Amino acid sequence: MTDPSASVSEVEWFAERYEELVRNVELFVRGKRDVIRLALVCMAAEGHLLIDDVPGVGKTSLAKAVANSIDGTMRRIQFTPDLLPTDVTGVQVWDERTREFEFRPGAVFGNIVLADEVNRASPKTQAALLEVMEERQVTVDGVSYEVARPFMVIATQNPVEHGGTYDLPEAQIDRFMIRMEIGYPRHEAEVEILENRARGQTLNEVNPVLSSAEVVRMADIARRVHLSPAVLGYIVTITAATRRMPELRLGVSPRGGLALAVAAQAHAAADGRSFVTPDDVRTLVPFVLGHRMLLRPEAELAGGTAASLLGGLTASVPVPDQRVVH
Missing domain, CATH: 3.40.50.300 (P-loop containing nucleotide triphosphate hydrolases)
Known part of the structure; x- marks a missing residue:
C-alpha cells in the first residue's frame, strides 16, 4: 500500500520549517x-x-x-x-x-x-x-x-x-x-x-x-509530494536525451533521473506546493545532472560545458501542459 499524497497542511508546515532553516543559516x-x-x-x-x-x-x-x-x-x-x-x-x-x-x-x-x-x-x-x-x-x-x-x-x-x-x-x-x-x-x-x-x-x-525528528518528517513529506506521469515523463525525456548527445561520452544514468525527481519534490514542498511542476525540474537540472555527465575531450576543447549543454537541451524538450501536472 502506497503512502497518501502530502496534504496541503503538511506542505505548509514543511515550507514554514524550511524558511526557518534558511533564515537561521543566513x-x-x-x-x-x-x-x-x-x-x-x-x-x-x-x-x-x-x-x-x-x-x-x-x-x-x-x-x-x-x-x-x-x-x-x-x-x-x-x-x-x-x-x-x-x-x-x-x-x-x-x-x-x-x-x-x-x-x-x-x-x-x-x-x-x-x-x-x-x-x-x-x-x-x-x-x-x-x-x-x-x-x-x-x-x-x-x-x-x-x-x-x-x-x-x-x-x-x-x-x-x-x-x-x-x-x-x-x-x-x-x-x-x-x-x-x-x-x-x-x-x-x-x-x-x-x-x-x-x-x-x-x-x-x-x-x-x-x-532530527522534524528533519525526518520533512523528508517523509517531500517524498509524498505529487509527481504526475507528465512530469515523470519530462524528467526521463531529459535524462535519456543526454545519453544520445554526441558531445558526451557518458550521459545521465537512471539514478540521476531518480535524484532529479526526489529533489524536485523537496523543491516544490519548499515553495509550499503539494505537486511538482516543470519549473521545479528545470531549476534543478544543472545542479542535479551536470556532474553526472562526462564530456568528450573534443567538446571540452571547443569550450563546451555540462551547463551549456543542459541549457540547450532543456530549451529543446517540450514542457508538459500545466493542466496535467496537478
Whole structure:
C-alpha cells in the first residue's frame, strides 16, 4: 500500500520549517540565499551535497551552519592523504575483557557528516563513503551497521587544478544528489562578513532550530509530494536525451533521473506546493545532472560545458501542459 499524497497542511508546515532553516543559516552565511536554499532542498530530499569551489569562499562555513541548525549529531572528517578507510567507516577491535571483537564506529556515524576537502584523500579512502552514501549502512568484516536518519554527507572540494587533489571517482560523484558552487559574495555581503567577524561572530552562534525528528518528517513529506506521469515523463525525456548527445561520452544514468525527481519534490514542498511542476525540474537540472555527465575531450576543447549543454537541451524538450501536472 502506497503512502497518501502530502496534504496541503503538511506542505505548509514543511515550507514554514524550511524558511526557518534558511533564515537561521543566513545569520552566518551572508548574501547567498539561493545557495542556502539549494543546500536545504538537498537535505530535505535526503540527498548528499558536494560543494565545489576555490578556497576561502565559505564552503565549510555553509556546511557547518547547516549542520548546526539541526539538533543532531555532526561529524567532521578532514580528508588528508594519510586518512584511512577505517577512520571513516569504523573498525573491529579486540576487547580483552569480553574476549570478543567490538565494533568502534567511524566518523561517518552522524546525522550530518562534513567531509572537508574530500578530494585530498586517496581514492581508496574516498571509496569508503560509497556504500553508506547509497545504502545508509556500513559493512565491516561482513557485518552491516545502519546509520540513523537523518543522514547527509556534505562534502567540500577544491578544483582539481589545485595541487594535492585527486579526481573523485565517477561512482562517487554520482552518489551526490546536488553539486554546486558558492562563488564570491557581492560587495555589500562581503563588507557585512568582515564586520561580523570583527565583532567576534562565530559559527557557534548558529543554534539548532529543528530537531532530527522534524528533519525526518520533512523528508517523509517531500517524498509524498505529487509527481504526475507528465512530469515523470519530462524528467526521463531529459535524462535519456543526454545519453544520445554526441558531445558526451557518458550521459545521465537512471539514478540521476531518480535524484532529479526526489529533489524536485523537496523543491516544490519548499515553495509550499503539494505537486511538482516543470519549473521545479528545470531549476534543478544543472545542479542535479551536470556532474553526472562526462564530456568528450573534443567538446571540452571547443569550450563546451555540462551547463551549456543542459541549457540547450532543456530549451529543446517540450514542457508538459500545466493542466496535467496537478
